[in-house]
Amino acid sequence: MVEVKIDPTTRIEGHHGMELEVEDGQITEARSTMKMFRGAEIITVGRSPRDAAQLTGKVCGVCFICHRIGSSRATEDAAINAGAFDGIPEHAKILRDAVEGIFFLWNHAIHLFALVGPDYSDAVADTGFERLDPLEGEGYQGALENQRKLMQALAEFGGRAPHPLAFVPGGVATNPDVSTVQTVKSRLREVSNWLGPTDAVPDVLENVQNGEFDPELGEGLHDVVSILVAAAREGAADLGSGPNRYYSNGLFREPESDERIFKRGVYRDGSTERMTKDEIVEAISEHTEYSYYTDDSGGAPTEAKPPDPDPNKEGAYSWGKAPRFDGQTMEVGPLARLTISGYDPFDLRANLGGGSDESNTLNRLIARAQEVLIVRDRVLDLLDAFDPNEPLMADFPDDYTGKGVGLWEPSRGTLSHYVDVRNGEIERYQIITPTLWNIGPRDGEGNPSIIEGAIVGDEVADIEDPINVMRTVRSFDPCLACSVHVDSPEGSYETELKPASPGGMTDAGNG
């Protein structure tokens, strides 16, 4: 048995390492270690509920909009429960959905091209397709250019990106006019043109499989499909298998109804269960047995105290906690959303990825790509329905007493903020992030997290180059800023991992 440590895991957001035990070329045990702690929940306590959205909005510089909205919804919910607030205006809801949608497009573009892309760029390059070469490739550069356009669209409403300040409790503190909306739409159309038409997917797939490139069918689409095809050829469908249990808070309301494009609920034992907010809140608890927090820091997030750090705790290995749904691990993210909603556009997961509901490394990438297409169209619909002349902010008093929960569904998966406000001051605050669900530590029963379970059983052909482990880690699009951190057990083996890209960052200056 050899022990392999990968620290840092890089090209994810944040500090993370993997500790693996490998026997006869097969991973027999995996520990996912989150390596940072800041104390967001502790810092939030004692402050104004409005400041919670500002502070927790900056928990993450990647998922900034998501936390701002999640926190705003929690404090609004508390005010509603206190009888002090009637809810935010309808068009503020539409605008929140629209900016979250723009954020989805931005995040998925960055992830597919800059973070995951290099894992497969050797394989893509083997097909003669060099557009995805990090830095030098036209595809890579086009993605960076287009992510800037998406951020500009966010800045039109929010003032700047990252960390726009205009999304606050009560709605959206901005007064966009018709021309602002037009500017955003025109930015989105530019990005949309770069991506290419949705119905071109089958033709693009054929092109890519034949090593051909037709810019009229969409440059972005060719690049994204190339990554998927390369990942399929590298065997990513056989990697990182999860338990086929998924959970989503749902997102993108239909204006004038509570129906969502992405449904709310869980998928387990082969079927979908629609759920109410109360049922979801009731089902979730957190474990801290393997976390650097005191044992009594866990429990129901509606009741538990903010996590109490215990950096020298015996047996602990992560600054993350272990959230469970009815005691079970749940995978969250694009694959969870699409499975729960019953979407598999062009049967890509059914055909390329071994089944629509199969949890594996390839299907996580395919689902992300499919979401780009779904959300691209959805954002434009939302902006069509958005009337900037309608009210976007609603007042509520500061001195209320009440408890609230903000469920939200960012690109990486389910997010929930829990707040307890007393006389206008925060008494208790909890956040459960998508990354905790996917790559947190073991729970009190010793059950591994989604990623720990997914990696066990995978083969490591070359112990000095466990690239497949990294492919699986990155397929979850982990983002640890909001979660995380470490003192690990002594290792018996150190390994050197080789980059899997035809021109990494370190070669950038040598051309």
Place this chain on the structure above:
Amino acid sequence: MAIRTGDNGQTRRNFLKLAGTMSAGAVVSRHTGEIAQALQQATDGPIEVAWLQGQSCSGCTISLLQGQYPTLEETLSEFRMELTFHPTLMAEQGEAAIESMSKSPDVLVLEGSVPTQIPSAATLGERPDGTSKPLVDWIKELAPEAEYVIGVGNCAAFGGWPAAENKRGLHDVGENVTGARGLQFEQREKNGVLGPDFTAGSGLPVINLGGCPPHPDYILLTIATVLNGHKPDLDRYQRPKPFYEPLVHDNCKWRGYFDRGEFADRPGEEGCLYKVGCAGPYTNCDDQTRLWNDGTSVCLNVGAPCIGCMEPGFWDRFQPLDKEVEQQNIFGVDVETAGLAVVGAGVVGIGAHAARKAMGYGTSERDSDGNQSESAVEERTASDADQQSDTETGADKPE
């Protein structure tokens, strides 16, 4: 990818001539194209950069990716920068990533704060004994070997978000939950992890780019400036003056409302946002004129009050963020009264200037050639006013 040149297409020779007659930082802030050209020629060999993350949210990295003139791609490829380590962007992982990192970088960049009470609250790689290696060890090892050390963002510069107060004193972990500090500062005190007397190989102290996050131009152009051999003019918090000298308040689109005493009751309403927590009168940066995301917008333009994120002491200095910053602190006069007095004078154009004088601060203005005008020099700068509040009146915002 071609380097974009400035509108006037100045050559390197002209750039250097300009640089000889004014502070380098001032050149940088408004002559991006020339900087790009000059830098390209100045850096014939590769420049090694190591970018570490402490207790960070990666927001500074995401901000960096939004840079337009130059873009990050241009900076890396055209300026021959070797980003030997960047956890979010690099190809390698694990031991190979650590090995690729330059151990004597030309430029050491830190994003995020450094935990000192709980060192394990941010680690990277391992010590020889197999335990995780705290960021604070990395910083103490690498900083003395670096030619320049840059703290990118409020956390790396001043402690920032993770250093915000544990207001209820929960869990006996102290006011600062993890003991988060900046490289050379802890809030407004020179009490960072590198000590007050630290200087890098260049002789410069840590260059602080405050902001949550800082503007991408601040990051890329500061790196460009130092690599081009210029020493940026730094303020008392070691921030490059051209970026951090202008006062948000002076360039705010709502400034006329302030001078007329017309205040909004909530964010997003028409009017000056001072009463809903705007920290613009206390915050130095040129965002109001530079704008974000390729000139798209800025916080105040969309009705979001300035929260003072460019300043040391942010968060708690301006908290609660949605409440009026205390009236009797920096200026020593009632802001609303000062504004109304100007309305009484009835001449708005003169009023703005009068209000500024009345409150004992001004801004360092430059003429079109970039030279400081005499009148501007005579006026006290905002950072002077800030200093006075620290040392003379001690009447800063109560904790």
